[in-house]
Amino acid sequence: MNVTKTVDAKGLACPMPVVKAKKAMDELQAGDVLEIISTDKGAKADLPAWTKSSGHELVEQTEAGNEYTFWIKKG
Amino acid sequence: MEETKNGTTMVVFDGDLDKAIASFIIATGAAAMGKNVTMFFTFWGLNVLRKDNVISGSDKTMMEKMFGKMMPRGPEKLALSKMNFGGMGPKMMKKMMKNHNVSSLKEMIEMAQDLDVKMVACTMSMDVMGLKEEELIDGLDYAGVASYLAEAEESNINLFI
Numbered sequence A: 001m002n003v004t005k006t007v008d009a010k011g012l013a014c015p016m017p018v019v020k021a022k023k024a025m026d027e028l029q030a031g032d033v034l035e036i037i038s039t040d041k042g043a044k045a046d047l048p049a050w051t052k053s054s055g056h057e058l059v060e061q062t063e064a065g066n067e068y069t070f071w072i073k074k075g
Numbered sequence B: 001m002e003e004t005k006n007g008t009t010m011v012v013f014d015g016d017l018d019k020a021i022a023s024f025i026i027a028t029g030a031a032a033m034g035k036n037v038t039m040f041f042t043f044w045g046l047n048v049l050r051k052d053n054v055i056s057g058s059d060k061t062m063m064e065k066m067f068g069k070m071m072p073r074g075p076e077k078l079a080l081s082k083m084n085f086g087g088m089g090p091k092m093m094k095k096m097m098k099n100h101n102v103s104s105l106k107e108m109i110e111m112a113q114d115l116d117v118k119m120v121a122c123t124m125s126m127d128v129m130g131l132k133e134e135e136l137i138d139g140l141d142y143a144g145v146a147s148y149l150a151e152a153e154e155s156n157i158n159l160f161i
Helices: A016-026 A043-053 B017-032 B043-049 B062-070 B085-099 B105-114 B123-129 B145-153
Strands: A005-009 A033-038 A057-064 A067-073 B007-012 B036-041 B118-122 B141-143 B155-160
Touching (some): A005 A016, A016 A033, A016 B017, A043 A057, A043 A067, B007 B043, B007 B145, B017 B036, B017 B085, B017 B105, B017 B155, B043 B105, B043 B118, B043 B123, B123 B141
Parallel strands (some): B007 B036, B007 B155, B036 B118
Antiparallel strands (some): A057 A067
């Protein structure tokens, strides 16, 4: 997967992961892929919800230990 | 793409630390989701927006000065709605928030402004509580109930906190 930009949101609590995702996404073009890594348990549900509501596409999401990684394609 | 209602409106009525934090988390979250967010601050909620420095306000009446003294000045001085314990509660909660990497209320307010959340101070309640524009943080709009209702009509999320 071609990742255009990576956002490290580790250690940040709600609502920072979605705020960071939004800010990063604003700088990308349609079709670009944003990778975002979070350690917030809520982000597991929140980032997919944010993706859907913002009109983007969740390509993949993985979980390793307490780290959640998401790949989101800009819509 | 047709988008008719994309607003989130909020009435922030209470001036408790916990309720203010919840309000700003929802506001910044909604802004991150691309919503047009308007927070309407009224009555005790106005204290969330006060500057912490004392404003002399020589043009104030006796009663307005009393209100000004008794009410908390800004995000650092707010009490909790439960377990306030004379100010110990907020201290403990702020410590817990720090431990869990939750932004402080002050940071959340700045973040909200950065995300273009519109903050409106209700001028009628400002008069009733004796608060002047120079006592409140910069970047606010000043309006009344009709402005709030007009914004609410454009919203599909509307909260009273």
